[in-house]
Structure formats: C-alpha cells, structure tokens
Amino acid sequence: MAFREVVGHRRLLTLLSRAIARQSLTPSLILSGPEGVGKRLTAVSIAQELNCLTMDDGRSTMDAAGACGTCTVCSRIARGTHPDVLTIEPGDTGSIKIEQVRAAIDRANYRPFEGRRRVTIIEEADALVSAAQNALLKTLEEPLPASVFVLVTSRPDTLLPTVRSRCAHLRFGRLQVAEVASVLEGSEGYSRTDALTAAAASDGSVRRALDLEADAFTEARSDAEGLLQSAGRDPRTRLDHAKDLLKGGGSAASEREHLGARLMAMTALVRDAGLLASGADARLLANLDRRQVVEPMARTLGVDRIGKIFAAITRAEDALERNVSPKVVADWLAVQL
Numbered sequence: 001m002a003f004r005e006v007v008g009h010r011r012l013l014t015l016l017s018r019a020i021a022r023q024s025l026t027p028s029l030i031l032s033g034p035e036g037v038g039k040r041l042t043a044v045s046i047a048q049e050l051n052c053l054t055m056d057d058g059r060s061t062m063d064a065a066g067a068c069g070t071c072t073v074c075s076r077i078a079r080g081t082h083p084d085v086l087t088i089e090p091g092d093t094g095s096i097k098i099e100q101v102r103a104a105i106d107r108a109n110y111r112p113f114e115g116r117r118r119v120t121i122i123e124e125a126d127a128l129v130s131a132a133q134n135a136l137l138k139t140l141e142e143p144l145p146a147s148v149f150v151l152v153t154s155r156p157d158t159l160l161p162t163v164r165s166r167c168a169h170l171r172f173g174r175l176q177v178a179e180v181a182s183v184l185e186g187s188e189g190y191s192r193t194d195a196l197t198a199a200a201a202s203d204g205s206v207r208r209a210l211d212l213e214a215d216a217f218t219e220a221r222s223d224a225e226g227l228l229q230s231a232g233r234d235p236r237t238r239l240d241h242a243k244d245l246l247k248g249g250g251s252a253a254s255e256r257e258h259l260g261a262r263l264m265a266m267t268a269l270v271r272d273a274g275l276l277a278s279g280a281d282a283r284l285l286a287n288l289d290r291r292q293v294v295e296p297m298a299r300t301l302g303v304d305r306i307g308k309i310f311a312a313i314t315r316a317e318d319a320l321e322r323n324v325s326p327k328v329v330a331d332w333l334a335v336q337l
C-alpha cells in the first residue's frame with residue numbers, strides 16, 4: 001500500500017511524497033479526517049515510502065516514483081511485522097495509556113534496526129489519555145533523530161492544543177463515490193454494481209460503506225424489486241410500492257440517499273432483465289443471486305418495455321440529482337411503470 005495505491009487525496013499525497021523526496025518531512029504529523037477515508041493506510045504508506053528497499057533515502061532508485069509496496073520491507077510494514085515501524089492503539093479500556101506511549105518513546109530512542117527511519121503510528125490518537133499526550137510533548141517538539149511520529153485521528157479537536165501545535169496537521173476530506181466504489185471493487189471483492197450502491201450510501205467513507213453494505217444493500221434491492229414487480233399493475237398498487245422507496249422522517253440528505261440507493265438497485269435489476277430479454281448469458285448478470293426475480297421480469301416485460309423502464313429510472317435519478325423531492329420522484333416513477 002504505497003502512496004500510489006492509496007485511493008483519493010492526491011494533493012495531500014503529493015505534498016507528502018515531495019517532502020519525503022526532499023528529506024524535509026516534518027517528523028511529527030497529525031493525519032485527521034472522517035473515518036474510513038484512508039488515513040491509516042496513508043500512515044503505513046509513509047513508513048513504506050521512508051524505508052522501501054527500492055528507494056534511496058526517500059529518492060526513488062527506479063523510474064516509478066514512490067515506494068514499491070512489494071519488497072520485503074514494504075510487505076513487512078504492511079503486515080505490521082517490521083521492527084522499525086510500531087503502531088500503538090487503544091487497548092481494552094478504549095484509551096491509550098501513558099505506559100504505551102513511554103514504551104514507544106523508549107523504542108524510538110534507538111537507531112533503526114534495519115530501516116532508515118523509525119515510524120511510530122498512533123491510531124485513534126484522540127484516545128490518548130492527557131498524561132500520555134503530555135508525555136509525548138517533548139518528543140514531538142524535539143524529535144529523535146531518524147524518528148517520525150504519525151498521529152491518526154478523526155477527532156483532532158480532542159487532542160491537547162500543545163500536541164496540535166507541535167505537529168504538522170494534514171486534513172483528509174471525504175472520498176468521492178467513485179473512489180469509494182473503486183476501493184470496494186478493488187480490495188473488497190465487490191461487483192461493480194454492489195460497489196456503486198454501497199458507495200452511494202457511504203458518505204465518502206469506505207468504512208461506512210463496509211458497515212452499511214450487507215443490510216443496506218439487500219434492503220434497497222428488495223424495495224426496488226417490489227416496485228419493479230408491480231410494473232403494469234393498477235396505479236394504486238404501484239404507488240403503494242413507491243412508498244417503500246421512501247424512508248420518511250430523516251434529513252433531506254438521508255432521504256435522497258435512501259431513494260438514490262433504491263434507484264441504483266432498480267437500474268441494476270432492469271439492466272439484468274434487459275440482458276436476459278435480449279438473450280445474453282445469465283452469467284453476465286450483476287444480480288446473479290436474484291435470477292428468480294430477474295428472469296420473470298425479462299419474460300413478462302420484454303425488451304421494449306425494459307428499455308422504457310430503464311429510461312424512466314434514469315430520468316428519476318436525474319430529477320433526484322436536481323433536488324426534486326424524493327416523494328415526487330418516487331410517485332412519478334411509479335406512474336411510468
């Protein structure tokens with residue numbers, strides 16, 4: 001997981017890799033930002049960029065810039081088994097105790113065993129008890145030679161001001177939906193459709209997409225199937241199913257997100273039905289596990305109807321994007337079916 005493998009945050013990563021190449025990296029860093037956007041991966045990548053075997057003092061010895069991510073050093077850092085890279089995190093009590101910090105500082109006092117720079121990563125640094133933060137101050141202010149401290153947190157404001165003022169502070173933003181989807185697809189084995197649906201509800205956080213995924217996706221798809229199966233039936237039945245696409249009682253943003261996930265699930269189901277109706281191999285389906293729903297849809301609707309329904313869903317998605325109220329969008333779509 002070298003820099004170039006971290007998804008998103010190009011500007012921050014460029015700054016970091018330039019600083020490393022110029023050997024001017026600030027030895028005390030805070031990486032802050034929402035949960036699940038790649039802060040911890042970036043911290044691990046910093047350790048790799050500083051120690052990768054293909055890099056000479058942070059300068060790439062090969063054409064490709066940056067750490068390789070695959071040499072024995074990079075792999076051991078990624079696995080957490082490199083002697084010069086230490087990660088500390090909250091224990092069972094949920095806090096990081098002063099003893100953990102003292103032990104890390106003691107270790108950082110020694111020259112690196114085999115790498116160029118020792119890296120201490122403090123995960124969930126907001127869990128540092130005050131005494132532990134105070135114990136860190138001197139180290140952050142007068143860093144030990146060849147030693148780097150990286151504090152990772154989604155709540156930087158809870159760190160002592162004295163800690164914050166001694167560190168360079170890098171703020172991570174949320175990822176774009178496409179970036180979340182590419183992580184889910186690339187590293188988590190999601191299908192493109194599942195990845196996009198989960199990403200739509202992720203609020204720019206891979207962690208959130210992973211947490212939400214199973215239940216949220218299944219629920220969204222089941223609501224989508226309900227409305228699609230009512231296609232061609234009487235208007236009242238269709239409007240009843242349209243109600244299931246709405247959440248009700250949430251914030252405007254969460255209402256849109258809720259309907260957005262259902263429209264996306266409908267798109268995937270209708271696309272699958274279209275594939276089957278035009279004689280494509282069932283192995284191409286995105287919703288392979290829902291053949292019992294997709295096959296009857298393909299048979300009863302036929303290619304032309306499916307094309308029209310697909311276009312209607314696309315228009316509904318556009319309208320939602322343009323801030324038309326979710327209820328209006330869902331009702332309009334039900335009428336089109």
Ligand SMILES: [Zn+2]
Nearest residue numbers: 052068071074
């Ligand atoms: Zn390497």
